[in-house]
Amino acid sequence: MATRTRPSSKRCAVIGGSGFLGRHLVERLVDRGYTVNVFDIRQAYELPGVSFHQGDLCDRQALLGALREVSVVFHCASPAPASDDRALFHRVNVDGTRTVIQACLEAGVQKLILTSSASVVFEGTDIKNGSEDLPYANKPIDYYTETKIQQEKLVLEACSKEKGFLTVAIRPHGIFGPRDPQLVPILVDTARRGKMKFIIGDGSNLVDFTYVENVVHGHILAAEHLKADSPLCGQAYHITNDEPVHFWDFMSQILEGLGYSAPRYHLPYTLVYGIALLLWLMAVLLRPLIQIKPTFTPMRVALAGTHHYYSCARAKKDLGYQPLVPLREAIVHTVESYPHLRKGA
Numbered sequence: 519m520a521t522r523t524r525p526s527s528k529r530c531a532v533i534g535g536s537g538f539l540g541r542h543l544v545e546r547l548v549d550r551g552y553t554v555n556v557f558d559i560r561q562a563y564e565l566p567g568v569s570f571h572q573g574d575l576c577d578r579q580a581l582l583g584a585l586r587e588v589s590v591v592f593h594c595a596s597p598a599p600a601s602d603d604r605a606l607f608h609r610v611n612v613d614g615t616r617t618v619i620q621a622c623l624e625a626g627v628q629k630l631i632l633t634s635s636a637s638v639v640f641e642g643t644d645i646k647n648g649s650e651d652l653p654y655a656n657k658p659i660d661y662y663t664e665t666k667i668q669q670e671k672l673v674l675e676a677c678s679k680e681k682g683f684l685t686v687a688i689r690p691h692g693i694f695g696p697r698d699p700q701l702v703p704i705l706v707d708t709a710r711r712g713k714m715k716f717i718i719g720d721g722s723n724l725v726d727f728t729y730v731e732n733v734v735h736g737h738i739l740a741a742e743h744l745k746a747d748s749p750l751c752g753q754a755y756h757i758t759n760d761e762p763v764h765f766w767d768f769m770s771q772i773l774e775g776l777g778y779s780a781p782r783y784h785l786p787y788t789l790v791y792g793i794a795l796l797l798w799l800m801a802v803l804l805r806p807l808i809q810i811k812p813t814f815t816p817m818r819v820a821l822a823g824t825h826h827y828y829s830c831a832r833a834k835k836d837l838g839y840q841p842l843v844p845l846r847e848a849i850v851h852t853v854e855s856y857p858h859l860r861k862g863a
């Protein structure tokens with residue numbers, strides 16, 4: 519019988535490596551001397567030292583091809599949070615993650631690092647300096663959050679020192695930076711349609727926005743500190759910029775940096791949330807006839823009008839984590855990276 523050779527600890531796979539976070543992670547891993555296999559439903563770029571494996575993570579056989587001789591797997595694939603396709607979220611985030619775990623065990627992978635989300639504890643009400651000990655949301659605010667909770671539980675429960683398979687979850691919040699297809703593009707699109715005039719609530723709510731390079735740093739630290747005798751096994755870690763900011767100040771800095779006016783007029787939170795809920799209901803009821811995609815979804819309104827910031831003390835203690843790029847610098851880099859979204863471009 520052929521004996522399986524122990525894979526090099528610098529050989530890894532990034533599931534979702536064509537996406538926003540995944541690609542930044544791949545680039546840093548290559549800089550640090552890792553050989554990387556990207557597994558993704560699409561191939562978005564080419565890079566020396568990186569081999570691409572195109573496929574759906576729900577397909578175990580396809581995954582196995584990308585996990586051969588790999589010791590560390592980063593799982594950062596997910597359907598876009600803005601989707602309202604419940605079946606898709608369940609298939610990819612829950613069933614697909616089960617498949618990822620099975621394939622890792624079968625391929626002899628030693629470590630699995632999941633990109634979870636700080637939103638797994640968010641129910642639409644204030645969270646101030648929340649720790650990882652907060653319970654999972656009882657009433658998750660959308661299908662994305664509901665399935666991110668199930669996904670995180672699956673990965674953390676799979677951690678087994680006996681099997682030599684160690685797992686950890688990274689919970690970032692509000693990732694932003696160059697090439698992000700969500701935050702800045704949605705914000706600019708909303709501004710261009712003249713809908714970014716209003717501040718939801720009194721504007722005093724503090725939120726975490728985390729620069730993508732800091733999120734990447736947290737993932738790599740987790741992979742390199744995850745050992746059988748470390749406190750990381752089966753644990754979740756918040757990774758933030760450690761600089762909570764007023765939600766509307768952050769949005770205004772991005773908008774003004776790109777040449778748009780910042781929102782000025784206030785609207786009561788409960789009123790906007792009520793309207794968003796009504797629009798969402800209408801969109802669901804009318805779906806057989808027409809597709810309506812409201813900009814102000816209940817989730818976005820809740821994120822824009824409540825406090826939700828998280829402590830990353832546990833990551834500092836166990837991973838030696840400190841954000842590498844401060845918020846002010848991160849905003850400047852981000853704004854500069856979207857010349858095509860500037861007003862008038």
Ligand SMILES: NC(=O)C1=CN([C@@H]2O[C@H](COP(=O)(O)OP(=O)(O)OC[C@H]3O[C@@H](n4cnc5c(N)ncnc54)[C@H](OP(=O)(O)O)[C@@H]3O)[C@@H](O)[C@H]2O)C=CC1
Pocket residue numbers: 533534535536537538539540557558559560573574575576593594595596597598610614633634635636666689690691692693694699700
């Ligand atoms: N962005 C944020 O603010 C936050 C994100 N996260 C988490 O971070 C992770 C990365 O997010 P982000 O980079 O923003 O997302 P992206 O959508 O940019 O990246 C996800 C990648 O996974 C791919 N993918 C989706 N479904 C499958 C599948 N079935 N099989 C293989 N690949 C698939 C996507 O392809 P395609 O584009 O074609 O769908 C995409 O390339 C996600 O797990 C997300 O939940 C957590 C907290 C905050």
Ligand SMILES: CC(C)CCC[C@@H](C)[C@H]1CC[C@H]2C3=C(CC[C@]12C)[C@@]1(C)CCC(=O)C[C@@H]1CC3
Pocket residue numbers: 599634635636637691692693700701704705708813814818819821822
């Ligand atoms: C129209 C405006 C009220 C808001 C425009 C910006 C929003 C698109 C973003 C503000 C906070 C962001 C956020 C996420 C997606 C983009 C925002 C809603 C997540 C839902 C992405 C996935 C997660 O895990 C949590 C994020 C929280 C913050």
